[in-house]
Amino acid sequence: MTRNQVIILTITLAYLLFNAIAGIIYGKKAEKASRLSTEKKYFIGSRGLGGFVLAMTTIATYTSVSSFVSGPGAAGMTFGYAQVWIAAVQVPVVFLILGVLGNKMAIVGRRTGAVSVAGYLKARYKSDALVITTSILMVAFIIAQMISQFKGGATLIESITGIPFKWALIIFAVTVILYTSFGGFSAVALTDAIQGIVMMAGTFLFLFFVIKAGGGLKGIDEGLNRNLPDVYDNIWAKYKPGSLVSFWILVGFGTLGLPQTAVRALGFKNTKALKNAMIIGTITCSFILVGMHLAGCWAGAIADKTMVKTSDYFVPFVVQNIMPVGLAGIFLAAPMAAVMSTVDSLLLLAAVAILKDLYKTYIVRDNQEKIASYDKYFKLSSALIVCATGALVVFFTLHASKIIFFLNLFAFGGLECSFFWPLVGGLFWKKGTKEAALASSLGAVTVYILCHYFVKIAGINAVVWGLLAGGIIYFATGKIQNREPDAEVIDKCF
Numbered sequence: 001m002t003r004n005q006v007i008i009l010t011i012t013l014a015y016l017l018f019n020a021i022a023g024i025i026y027g028k029k030a031e032k033a034s035r036l037s038t039e040k041k042y043f044i045g046s047r048g049l050g051g052f053v054l055a056m057t058t059i060a061t062y063t064s065v066s067s068f069v070s071g072p073g074a075a076g077m078t079f080g081y082a083q084v085w086i087a088a089v090q091v092p093v094v095f096l097i098l099g100v101l102g103n104k105m106a107i108v109g110r111r112t113g114a115v116s117v118a119g120y121l122k123a124r125y126k127s128d129a130l131v132i133t134t135s136i137l138m139v140a141f142i143i144a145q146m147i148s149q150f151k152g153g154a155t156l157i158e159s160i161t162g163i164p165f166k167w168a169l170i171i172f173a174v175t176v177i178l179y180t181s182f183g184g185f186s187a188v189a190l191t192d193a194i195q196g197i198v199m200m201a202g203t204f205l206f207l208f209f210v211i212k213a214g215g216g217l218k219g220i221d222e223g224l225n226r227n228l229p230d231v232y233d234n235i236w237a238k239y240k241p242g243s244l245v246s247f248w249i250l251v252g253f254g255t256l257g258l259p260q261t262a263v264r265a266l267g268f269k270n271t272k273a274l275k276n277a278m279i280i281g282t283i284t285c286s287f288i289l290v291g292m293h294l295a296g297c298w299a300g301a302i303a304d305k306t307m308v309k310t311s312d313y314f315v316p317f318v319v320q321n322i323m324p325v326g327l328a329g330i331f332l333a334a335p336m337a338a339v340m341s342t343v344d345s346l347l348l349l350a351a352v353a354i355l356k357d358l359y360k361t362y363i364v365r366d367n368q369e370k371i372a373s374y375d376k377y378f379k380l381s382s383a384l385i386v387c388a389t390g391a392l393v394v395f396f397t398l399h400a401s402k403i404i405f406f407l408n409l410f411a412f413g414g415l416e417c418s419f420f421w422p423l424v425g426g427l428f429w430k431k432g433t434k435e436a437a438l439a440s441s442l443g444a445v446t447v448y449i450l451c452h453y454f455v456k457i458a459g460i461n462a463v464v465w466g467l468l469a470g471g472i473i474y475f476a477t478g479k480i481q482n483r484e485p486d487a488e489v490i491d492k493c494f
Contacts, residue, residue, distance in 0.1 A: 002162070004325040009161040011329030015198075015336065016175040022194065049268045051276025056196030057345075058094050058264045058277065059285050062255065063199065064149055064342040066409075067289055068335035069156065072206075072296025073311030076318070080224070080231030080297055082238035087293040089248045094281030096252070097261050102274045104427045105265035111492040115266065116349070117259040117419060118357040124426045124493050126486075127434035131361065134441055135353040137418040138259055142346045142353075143393055145411030149346070150397040152312070153339040159316040160332055169397060172336075176343045177390040195340060200284060202334020203291040205327060206319070210295045213302050213322040223301025231300070239459070246461030250413055254463060257420025258412070260345045351385045410452070413463035417444035420467055421474040429478065430485055430494060436477035444470025 049057070067087075075083035108114065112123035118138070122131045153176075154169035161168070214220035224231045239247075255261060268274050299318045308317045315335070319328050355378075364370040374381075421444065422437035448466030455465065485493070 004320075004328075005160070005162045007325050008329040008332060009157075009163065011326070012157060012161065012332055012336065013171070015333045016171070049264075049273065051268075051273040052280055053193045054098075054264065054268045054273055054277035055094065055279075055281035055284060056193040058097065058261060059281055059288070060193075060196045060199070061260050061264065061342060061345040062090075062093055062097075062258075063285075063288060064152070064339065066148075066152075068199070068202070068292055069152055069315050070311055072292045072299070073314035075293050075297040076228075076300035076303060076314050077305050077308075077311050078228075079238050080228050080233070080300065082233065084290065084293045084297055086239070086244070086247055087289050089252050090289050091286045092282060093252065093255050094285050095278045097255060098265065098274055098278045098281065100256055100424075101262055101265045101427070102268070102278075103271065105262065106268060106274075108427075108493050109266040116352040116357055117262050117423060118353060120266075121422055121426070121437070122357075122361070124485075124489060125422070125432075125434035125437050126489070127438060128362065130422065130434055130438045130441070131357055133438060134418055134422065135357045137441065137445060138415065139350050139353050139389075141411045141414035141418065142260075142350050143389070143396065144414065146343055146346050146389075146393040147397050148411065149339050149343045150393055153336060153343070154397070155312055156316060156332060156335055156339070159313050160320060160328065166398065169394060172339070173390055173394050176340050177347065177387055196284065199288050199334045202331045203288050203295070205323065205331045205334075206295040206315075207291055209322045209327075210298045210302070210318070214298060220298045220301045224298070226301075227303075227305070228300045231297070242458035242460035242464075246459070246464050249467065250409060250416070250461055250463050254413075254416040254420060254467060256424050257416040257418070257467075259415060259419050259423075260342075260349055262419070262423060263349065347386050347389060350389045351382045354385050354389075355382055409461075413448055413452075413461065413466065414445060416463060417441075417448040417466035417470060420444070421470045425471075425474050425478075426493070429475075430490070431478045431481075431483065432474060433478055433481050433483055433485075435481065436474045439477055440470040440474035443473045 071083065071087055075081075075087075079086075105120065108120055108123065112120070114120045114123055118131050118135050121127070121134060150169060150173060153172035154165050157163055157168035157172060158165045163171070211217065211220065214223055230237070268277065296315060299314070302322070303314065303318050305314070308314050316332075319331050323331060360374055364374050418441050421440040422432075425432045425440070426437065444466040447469040448462045451462035451465040455462065484490075
């Protein structure tokens with residue numbers, strides 16, 4: 001290991017350690033300050049997130065290693081400005097998620113005591129089959145998404161420090177699992193806020209040093225014409241129309257069905273915090289996503305593409321060659337922050353699904369002896385589930401060969417097909433029934449998986465067919481049954 005790699009590794013380890021300590025300490029402090037039950041404090045904090053923290057935790061959960069590594073790498077190696085335009089569709093995501101789901105989810109969550117999306121579905125549809133099905137689907141797709149994130153975190157550490165992939169993966173995994181296990185939602189929200197700031201700083205550093213290394217915008221323009229001669233081709237020349245529509249749905253409209261972002265709507269303090277988060281989140285998201293992809297595209301003017309294996313290695317390679325070693329270590333913290341903030345939220349969701357939505361609801365039930373045991377060992381049980389889930393993901397990650405970008409998008413699509421119509425339809429359509437929700441979720445996922453492997457039409461991603469099928473099933477079933485929800489559902493959910 002070279003001297004520069006030792007310096008970068010030291011900075012990386014210090015950042016990881018800081019997140020672990022800060023997350024655990026803040027999680028304990030927030031727990032003592034709140035009067036909610038231990039379970040609610042662990043899974044949704046104190047329902048007291050302010051606008052800034054809500055914005056940052058939503059952004060940090062949504063953005064991932066693809067936003068900092070694979071996407072910008074694809075822009076610099078292959079797609080040029082077309083990839084930047086593609087990334088821009090994600091700019092209004094925070095505004096969309098909080099604007100559409102925010103108040104409705106918060107009101108229903110407070111009325112019903114729901115601490116998870118599955119908890120909301122239970123209150124809205126009163127269907128055990130739906131809760132069990134969506135919880136199992138969520139855990140399965142969350143594991144798939146975490147594999148891509150763990151792989152991304154380890155790849156970053158490996159490519160910049162020279163540590164073997166296996167050990168890089170263990171270092172990353174232990175850190176995130178540690179503070180998620182012992183800090184819960186409050187720890188995740190705080191570290192997400194820190195990581196949001198770090199991501200903005202990293203985006204600025206990358207933009208600045210790419211422009212400097214390229215000799216200004218004029219020099220970058222000349223370099224792009226030399227290295228990426230078709231860099232100015234319009235989007236339609238790089239992507240089929242079907243691919244564009246698919247991407248806009250997958251990372252835009254469809255994100256309303258992502259449980260890891262929807263659950264943020266259960267934890268904010270008041271309407272003012274929500275509105276502030278929508279504004280702060282949109283501005284920050286614009287800078288990070290467009291800035292990183294633009295810098296990645298411009299980096300194509302100064303980098304030798306033959307020196308990297310895939311787009312996953314492009315950004316780390318460029319950073320090592322254009323930034324002073326200390327700043328390169330600081331920049332590494334930005335994509336690491338994106339990865340960690342996604343992973344911690346997914347780990348917590350997995351724990352909620354397994355411990356609260358499945359075990360407590362269907363095994364503990366109303367048995368007072370089991371309830372006492374559940375409450376007594378809740379923190380230990382949740383920590384063990386987070387650790388076990390993380391260990392399982394580490395095992396699968398060691399055997400994963402897919403490029404991070406595609407693994408992440410596949411899991412994204414699966415989660416959206418599982419939850420979109422039961423969640424969004426349930427919030428806004430009174431005649432959505434439990435049969436409609438269950439059939440929609442299962443039907444959408446089935447169509448999604450089948451189309452992913454067997455249907456290739458005009459570049460359209462399988463998520464389009466899955467969501468389309470799910471919507472038809474949901475509304476057709478509800479119309480055929482033509483049944484109003486009972487009075488309790490109307491009172492609590494509308």
